[in-house]
Amino acid sequence: MSKLSVDDLNPAIRNVQYAVRGELAIKAEQYRVKVQQNPTSHGLPFNHVISSNIGNPQQKGLDQPPLTFVRQVAALMDYRDLKNIAPNAFPKDVIARADELWEEIGSIGAYSHSQGVPLIRRHVAEFIQARDGYPAYPEHIFLTGGASAGVSLLISMLISDPGKSGILIPIPQYPLYTATLAQFSGAPIPYYLDETNGWSTSVNEIRSLLEKTRQEGKVQPKALVIINPGNPTGALIDRNTQDEIVHLCEQYNLVLLADEVYQTNLHRPETHPFTSFKKVVVESGKDVALVSFHSISKGVFGECGRRGGYFECTNISDDIIAMIYKMVSVTLCPPLQGQIGVDCMVRPPKKGEESYALWEKETNAIHKALAERIRHMVAALNAVEGVSCVDSPGALYLYPQIQLSDKAIEAAKSVGKAPDVFYALALLDATGICVVPGSGFGQKEGEHHYRLTCLCPGVEEYVGKLVEFHEDFTKKYPHV
Numbered sequence: 001m002s003k004l005s006v007d008d009l010n011p012a013i014r015n016v017q018y019a020v021r022g023e024l025a026i027k028a029e030q031y032r033v034k035v036q037q038n039p040t041s042h043g044l045p046f047n048h049v050i051s052s053n054i055g056n057p058q059q060k061g062l063d064q065p066p067l068t069f070v071r072q073v074a075a076l077m078d079y080r081d082l083k084n085i086a087p088n089a090f091p092k093d094v095i096a097r098a099d100e101l102w103e104e105i106g107s108i109g110a111y112s113h114s115q116g117v118p119l120i121r122r123h124v125a126e127f128i129q130a131r132d133g134y135p136a137y138p139e140h141i142f143l144t145g146g147a148s149a150g151v152s153l154l155i156s157m158l159i160s161d162p163g164k165s166g167i168l169i170p171i172p173q174y175p176l177y178t179a180t181l182a183q184f185s186g187a188p189i190p191y192y193l194d195e196t197n198g199w200s201t202s203v204n205e206i207r208s209l210l211e212k213t214r215q216e217g218k219v220q221p222k223a224l225v226i227i228n229p230g231n232p233t234g235a236l237i238d239r240n241t242q243d244e245i246v247h248l249c250e251q252y253n254l255v256l257l258a259d260e261v262y263q264t265n266l267h268r269p270e271t272h273p274f275t276s277f278k279k280v281v282v283e284s285g286k287d288v289a290l291v292s293f294h295s296i297s298k299g300v301f302g303e304c305g306r307r308g309g310y311f312e313c314t315n316i317s318d319d320i321i322a323m324i325y326k327m328v329s330v331t332l333c334p335p336l337q338g339q340i341g342v343d344c345m346v347r348p349p350k351k352g353e354e355s356y357a358l359w360e361k362e363t364n365a366i367h368k369a370l371a372e373r374i375r376h377m378v379a380a381l382n383a384v385e386g387v388s389c390v391d392s393p394g395a396l397y398l399y400p401q402i403q404l405s406d407k408a409i410e411a412a413k414s415v416g417k418a419p420d421v422f423y424a425l426a427l428l429d430a431t432g433i434c435v436v437p438g439s440g441f442g443q444k445e446g447e448h449h450y451r452l453t454c455l456c457p458g459v460e461e462y463v464g465k466l467v468e469f470h471e472d473f474t475k476k477y478p479h480v
């Protein structure tokens, strides 16, 4: 063994935490292997592990199928000869799409432009323009290997003074943000979302924090992160609040980082539509610097293993765009299949095209299943004493709050665990259901939550187990 030790590494790496793939996920994986290797003699009180911990729609055991159109285009791009070998296997519009992309890209085994294939960026700009009603420019768009790559790059670039450059992040938040800030020694400035008001964003709270930070003079706020629709809350920010957020960013000279990867995961679009921050910034007429992130990982796409996404820069100067370009060129280019996935996302089949009917059927079925599951889960969880769950109009998650007794908290302490981790581990041990404890996303002192996804099939049985477990746990550790 070499003498290389953890102490020899960049100390910032030791501070990085990412609960979504943490202790619970590792234990769940061990259980999965145990059941698989000993199907009749595993000795566990369940026969399968339910992965409710991660927004990974096509994960084995979950039931979101890939969209046929995407896979057909991808297949033709991967293996060009298929077009001749199996000419009847592909609809005409798929062949035309693959031909067009091939004409521009050639073999997907080659590096592309570091900012992403120009034609695909043009299609992204057209998609944004059609969505918002305002122009978008391919030069301001960067294709990425998933939204995470873009978020990480932008955060790393904004930390001009390690330890002192501050970024406002929502709590609860998707831990990419705390992890990236830890990695690049940025200072998180957490603002709390209001659970009593549907996990809403309070601009007054953010303003007070900014004033406090200013008075203390230790940290300089540089950017504000908004996750809309929210992870883990599933909340959607209303238009009025969006306007106020943009105003605040102008007032305090903050870069707005808008994580909009769940923009098409809307469970009640009639009452809770999505409005992009790009649209809000343009309509405000304010010169607020905005970077908006989108991805093929979520929505009806769920192609998260393909690693595709993009970010759009608005009101960002050309010299900064040039710096971003320099940085993305260091890693050469985003994965080509991810870029092709982005093209399919921003240019789905149109009415009248051969693939349209199947596309519509597949996407409607996914939206319907997610909305129905959310409805069922919220109702079942809210019927349990000691559990309250905000109904979520967007994204892929619920974030119920659980009341834990002093006895449960003491029992957790006695084994050196946070109470919500203790609860989630007990849930996994008893039922095989893997959730993520709230401490991985952040919560107010003394509160306990967990996040679960709405991606698991067999929702009645699964939520029934959650409810039964909570009741048993409360009997074991009663409130006095």
Ligand SMILES: Cc1ncc(COP(=O)(O)O)c(C=O)c1O
Pocket (backbone or CB within 6 Å): 055, 145, 146, 147, 148, 149, 174, 176, 227, 231, 259, 261, 294, 295, 296, 297, 304, 308, 309
């Ligand atoms: C809010 C949010 N942003 C970004 C990501 C990462 O997305 P990607 O797979 O595109 O990197 C996720 C993944 O769960 C997420 O929930």
